[in-house]
Amino acid sequence: MKIEKFDKILIFRFVTFMHSKGIAFEYNDKKHLLDFILDKESIIKLRLPLDMDFDFDKKLPIHTDFKNYVLIMIRSGIASVGFFENYVNHQHKVFRAYMTRKKQGKSQIKHLKTKGKSRAGSRIRLQETLEFFESINHRIQEHFDEFRIDKIGISCSETLIPYFYGGKVPTPFDKQDERIFKIPKHIQNPTFEELTEVNKFLMQSEIRIAEGGQLHYEAFMYEVRNSEITLNEEKDEDW
Structure with a gap:
């Protein structure tokens, strides 16, 4: 499958x-x-940028002038939560916890699933894990209390999801919330720098072209290039 950035100005034209x-x-x-x-075969997938929504009545993507959202990125021992007001990072916080067993490099959650009861060091790691998620959810709750939230972007491994939704401090939304979308990017280390890069990525459009869609995509790009050449020629004539 071919993956490329896609000029979001061309989205309506492509549709x-x-x-x-x-x-x-x-x-x-x-x-x-x-x-x-x-x-019945998916030939092209076009990811929309965050500053576009989908109008279900018109069945077309539409531009949005204003949107508030949170991005939540969680890995074992580190997480970042950012609140974006009208696409600009307004608040952010990085969370860290001692969750990984040094020798094995395995999180305490995964260790408990395979080994059962744990020793003193493991209990400390487990407690830090619980406090880690409580702090994350407390921060998210603050954003929801203070601002209107239109979208919720999440990147969290399946192993950690039960702790994210099932902690002492609950999330201000449930798993089925219609505002949730999965961040379509692998995030190894969710630092503030990565949070910024992910937001830039989400503001862009991306196209994935299967073999069955290659000729259609090439035909579209050929049409775009020809129209640009024609437009430039008309400008030269006017000059």
Whole structure:
């Protein structure tokens, strides 16, 4: 599969082009993307930027002038939570905890699943794990109390999800909240720098082209290039 950045200025034009070819699409709200389907096969996936939404009545992507959202990125022992007001980072915090067994490099949660009861050091790590998630959720709750939140971006491993949603301090939303979307990027170390890079990534559009969609994509790009050449020629003539 071919993966490229996609100029978000061309999104409406691309949707119109594919429609003219008789190719339908489905909107995936959890991944915030348009999935173009031909003969029951997904041939192109177009991820929408955060400053676009999908109008279910018109069945078209639309630009949004204002949006507040939180990005939550959690790994074993480190997490970052950022509140973005109108696409700009307004508040952020990085959380750290002693959750990893030094020799094995395995988180205490994974160790307990395989070994059962633990010793004093393990109990300390487990306690830090619980406090780690309590601190994260407390911070998220503060954002929800103070601001309107339109979207919730989450990156969290399946092992940690039960602790994220099942702690003493609950999340201000449940797993089925319609505002949730999965951050479509692998995040190894969720520092503030990574939080900033992820936001930049989410503000861009990305296209994934399967073999069955390659010719359609090439035809669209050929049309775009030809129109640009024509426009430049008209400008030269006016001059």
